[in-house]
Amino acid sequence: MPRTAAVTRTTKETDITVRLDLDAAPYEQPATGHGFFDHMLDALARHSRLGISISGTGDLHIEPHHLIEDTGITLGQALSQALGDRKGIERYGSAFVPMDETLAHVVLDLSGRAHLAFEPETLDVYxxxxxxxxxxxxxxxxxxxxxxxxxLHVRLLAGREAHHVIEAVMKAFARALRDAVAVTSDALPSTKGSL
Known part of the structure; x- marks a missing residue:
């Protein structure tokens, strides 16, 4: 069964489409209208080695928050659909990624339970x-x-400059995601029998 999904999210603030293929590396350049965010989405696709296509528009004349948040929502929905019952996936992934003076560590569990621990918000990132x-x-x-x-747990071991922090975290997230979605068995990765 193909592990693919296509999800569109349309609100008064944004219109985002994500196409995802967990078993194919080809992808399209992201096109959201926000240059640096597109650069980060490109890094996500390249370092996860997943077939990710993201396009959309948002109310960037106000602020990029809506576009960026809604893209995360839509990507999450697409991943959940593409994973299906999650049978056979590795489930866990982690990665350390440096970028110059910055060192990010990301640990991911595709458990079916949502939680984000985001350490950079407690630090003096400028x-x-x-x-x-x-x-x-x-x-x-x-x-x-x-x-x-x-x-998802995101830790920042070194660095405070926003560009390097964002890029190191996004690349570490991508590498952790690549490992977590890998099919490594035919069993459900849970002692409970469900995720």
Missing amino acids: GDAGGMTHYHLREFLRGFCNHAGAT
Whole structure:
């Protein structure tokens, strides 16, 4: 059975479409209208090695928050659909990723339960990257977790500059996601018998 999904989310603030293929690497360049966010979505696709296509529009004339959060929500919905009953997946993934002075650590559990522990919000991260801050990244990941049924822990071991923090976290998230969705058996990865 193909592990694919296509989800569109349309609100008064955004219109986002995510197409996802968990077993195919080809993807399209993201096109949301926010340059740095598109760069991060490109990093997500490249480092996860998943077939991810994201396009959309949002009320960027106000602020990028709605676009970024709704993209996370839509990606989470697509992942949940593509995983189906989650039978055979590795379930867990983790990665450390450096970017110059920054070191990010991300741990992911596709448990069916939503939780985000986002350490950078408690630290003195400064600046933004093209109008995107670490708070926007948090909302992207929160939307993803809530709709994918994922537990995600994001730690920042070094670094405080927003561009490097956001990029290191996004790449670590991508690598953890790649590992977690991998099919490694034919059993459900739970002692409870369900996720």
